[in-house]
Amino acid sequence: xxxxxxxxxxxxxxxxxxxxxxxxxxxxxxxxxxxxxxxxxxxxxxxxxxxxxxxxxxxxxxxxxxxxxxxxxxxxxxxxxxxxxxxxxxxxxxxxxxxxxxxxxxxxxxxxxxxxxxxxxxxxxxxxxxxxxxxxxxxxxxxxxxxxxxxxxxxxxxxxxxxxxxxxxxxxxxxxxxxxxxxxxxxxxxxxxxxxxxxxxxxxxxxxxxxxxxxxxxxxxxxxxxxxxxxxxxxxxxxxxxxxxxxxxxxxxxxxxxxxxxxxxxxxxxxxxxxxxxxxxxxxxxxxxxxxxxxxxxxxxxxxxxxxxxx
Amino acid sequence: xxxxxxxxxxxxxxxxxxxxxxxxxxxxxxxxxxxxxxxxxxxxxxxxxxxxxxxxxxxxxxxxxxxxxxxxxxxxxxxxxxxxxxxxxxxxxxxxxxxxxxxxxxxxxxxxxxxxxxxxxxxxxxxxxxxxxxxxxxxxxxxxxxxxxxxxxxxxxxxxxxxxxxxxxxxxxxxxxxxxxxxxxxxxxxxxxxxxxxxxxxxxxxxxxxxxxxxxxxxxxxxxxxxxxxxxxxxxxxxxxxxxxxxxxxxxxxxxxxxxxxxxxxxxxxxxxxxxxxxxxxxxxxxxxxxxxxxxxxxxxxxxxxxxxxxxxxxxxxxxxxxxxxxxxxxxxxxxxxxxxxxxxxxxxxxxxxxxxxxxxxxxx
Numbered sequence: 001x002x003x004x005x006x007x008x009x010x011x012x013x014x015x016x017x018x019x020x021x022x023x024x025x026x027x028x029x030x031x032x033x034x035x036x037x038x039x040x041x042x043x044x045x046x047x048x049x050x051x052x053x054x055x056x057x058x059x060x061x062x063x064x065x066x067x068x069x070x071x072x073x074x075x076x077x078x079x080x081x082x083x084x085x086x087x088x089x090x091x092x093x094x095x096x097x098x099x100x101x102x103x104x105x106x107x108x109x110x111x112x113x114x115x116x117x118x119x120x121x122x123x124x125x126x127x128x129x130x131x132x133x134x135x136x137x138x139x140x141x142x143x144x145x146x147x148x149x150x151x152x153x154x155x156x157x158x159x160x161x162x163x164x165x166x167x168x169x170x171x172x173x174x175x176x177x178x179x180x181x182x183x184x185x186x187x188x189x190x191x192x193x194x195x196x197x198x199x200x201x202x203x204x205x206x207x208x209x210x211x212x213x214x215x216x217x218x219x220x221x222x223x224x225x226x227x228x229x230x231x232x233x234x235x236x237x238x239x240x241x242x243x244x245x246x247x248x249x250x251x252x253x254x255x256x257x258x259x260x261x262x263x264x265x266x267x268x269x270x271x272x273x274x275x276x277x278x279x280x281x282x283x284x285x286x287x288x289x290x291x292x293x294x295x296x297x298x299x300x301x302x303x304x305x306x307x308x309x310x311x
Numbered sequence: 312x313x314x315x316x317x318x319x320x321x322x323x324x325x326x327x328x329x330x331x332x333x334x335x336x337x338x339x340x341x342x343x344x345x346x347x348x349x350x351x352x353x354x355x356x357x358x359x360x361x362x363x364x365x366x367x368x369x370x371x372x373x374x375x376x377x378x379x380x381x382x383x384x385x386x387x388x389x390x391x392x393x394x395x396x397x398x399x400x401x402x403x404x405x406x407x408x409x410x411x412x413x414x415x416x417x418x419x420x421x422x423x424x425x426x427x428x429x430x431x432x433x434x435x436x437x438x439x440x441x442x443x444x445x446x447x448x449x450x451x452x453x454x455x456x457x458x459x460x461x462x463x464x465x466x467x468x469x470x471x472x473x474x475x476x477x478x479x480x481x482x483x484x485x486x487x488x489x490x491x492x493x494x495x496x497x498x499x500x501x502x503x504x505x506x507x508x509x510x511x512x513x514x515x516x517x518x519x520x521x522x523x524x525x526x527x528x529x530x531x532x533x534x535x536x537x538x539x540x541x542x543x544x545x546x547x548x549x550x551x552x553x554x555x556x557x558x559x560x561x562x563x564x565x566x567x568x569x570x571x572x573x574x575x576x577x578x579x580x581x582x583x584x585x586x587x588x589x590x591x592x593x594x595x596x597x598x599x600x601x602x603x604x605x606x607x608x609x610x611x612x613x614x615x616x617x618x619x620x621x622x623x624x625x626x627x628x629x630x631x632x633x634x635x636x637x638x639x640x641x642x643x644x645x646x647x648x649x650x651x652x653x654x655x656x657x658x659x660x661x662x663x664x665x666x667x668x669x670x671x672x673x674x675x676x
Binding site: 041043047087091092093094096097098100101102103104105106107108109111112115116224225228229232233235236239273275276278279282283285286289290 | 344392394444448450451453454455457458459461462465466468469472473586588593596599600603635636638639640641642643644645646647648649652653654655656
């Protein structure tokens with residue numbers, strides 16, 4: 001019953017799964033952060049994740065080479081991100097709607113190719129957990145933080161790196177300038193289009209990683225709509241995290257911990273409807289967005305606005 | 312006297328070219344899959360229009376897209392983006408289900424309107440929520456509607472696996488997430504032996520009403536004014552927030568009504584595969600596609616919905632005869648959205664030039 005949730009073993013189990021489940025959200029949301037700070041809302045993350053998840057799975061199935069699968073997923077994400085950049089930067093298309101187009105495209109394409117190329121569904125041997133000497137043996141934090149697969153470690157390492165790039169490098173400054181005041185950036189000789197192309201393509205590559213982390217590290221299988229909305233959530237988490245990588249990470253952990261809790265509730269057969277538990281992070285996100293707008297965090301002023309050079 | 316308006320023509324031609332490009336890329340994909348594109352498209356046409364029954368099925372599939380599409384037009388014309396159709400369909404269907412399950416012995420003449428009103432209100436509630444979040448709390452509506460879609464999906468599955476599960480299966484080991492069949496009195500009129508139902512006619516009437524609302528009434532004029540330029544509308548004394556909220560209420564209500572019509576006209580029970588998608592079949596997104604293709608005009612959305620309904624029905628035939636999985640059509644839908652949205656730049660460029668050339672057209676909003 002409920003009290004079973006509070007035994008040490010179960011708590012450690014929940015936190016361990018929670019950290020692991022945060023991986024895909026992290027890649028997608030950190031990648032999306034770059035795009036949004038530069039002024040482009042890429043709502044196609046979900047679609048890119050789906051195609052990349054399929055690609056990684058099928059490459060590993062064929063070649064047994066996990067790194068090749070990962071690389072293929074990143075490449076697919078890169079190409080789709082480039083496509084999204086072309087649509088939203090060069091063609092200045094409405095970003096919310098074109099994102100839905102990319103989502104439908106990815107949803108259909110991944111399902112279509114999966115049905116054609118994979119006759120019988122089978123699991124693959126994905127990335128295995130890596131134990132870190134000494135650290136893994138620590139009580140409690142050892143299993144939670146230091147007995148995970150390489151993609152989990154990388155995802156969390158990405159957060160400080162993203163923070164550093166965005167806040168401490170010239171490139172990061174340019175990205176923020178382009179999102180905050182594209183006209184001024186343009187007069188200073190920064191190419192708005194070039195920066196936005198880079199950030200959106202980069203975001204695509206990270207979405208590819210996010211998809212791969214599902215199909216060849218977490219679940220080790222592909223199925224229709226394997227992402228089940230994670231890409232959309234990642235986009236919202238960037239708002240939730242007020243465009244700051246560490247806050248975005250907290251949002252990712254909020255979602256993944258509730259997912260983990262929900263899994264354990266089912267395992268332990270506790271009479272809380274799982275769907276009500278699953279609803280909670282969405283409700284929390286909406287509430288957080290309400291306050292985020294109130295406090296007027298630094299939303300990139302030019303977000304979703306295509307840049308038109310004044311004549 | 313009305314003069315020829317080139318932007319109107321653009322609104323028709325640009326989506327057609329974009330859609331044609333989508334079909335062309337689709338043909339390339341079919342080739343890559345080893346299927347003859349001509350055979351494939353012919354099979355789809357045959358499947359969608361080949362017999363009265365097939366055509367009726369196409370219209371049945373088009374129906375929820377039309378309801379969502381009309382709502383999309385209203386929201387878009389007011390400058391807000393409602394991508395919460397999925398959730399609003401679900402909430403509308405839940406409300407209509409509640410009506411059907413509550414009133415077991417009410418005659419059809421009362422029960423059908425009650426169910427439809429339930430759907431209307433359920434959708435309006437869910438759309439209105441996104442509206443309030445935007446207007447009062449400045450929450451980006453794209454994000455809030457996505458969240459609300461998921462919440463509605465979970466809520467439906469929660470209801471279907473517990474409170475309103477079909478009582479005859481509630482004790483089974485494996486619970487099927489669906490309700491019992493709603494009373495026969497709740498069924499919409501149907502043209503037997505086809506699946507054509509009265510909801511389709513209702514959709515067409517509502518499309519015409521939405522057109523009248525948007526272009527022939529003061530409220531509609533203000534909705535469009537807010538969409539064209541919120542700041543200027545504010546200076547002109549229009550309460551921008553109120554009209555944005557109204558647009559959300561209406562567009563949510565239409566999607567909810569679409570859910571109720573699908574329930575009372577086709578499925579007669581609420582069910583799910585564990586997500587919103589199981590009941591809606593992505594109509595909440597496909598309806599946006601139809602509206603875009605119809606030039607974001609309620610009347611244009613009618614043929615556009617039929618086209619996308621035909622794609623959905625044709626996809627089944629494609630799977631049967633050429634063995635191309637029906638997921639092909641979802642891909643094609645996505646491509647068409649991308650092409651249509653991306654091509655807006657040409658439609659708009661022309662109309663901007665037109666406004667510059669003849670300044671008096673500006674006031675003719």
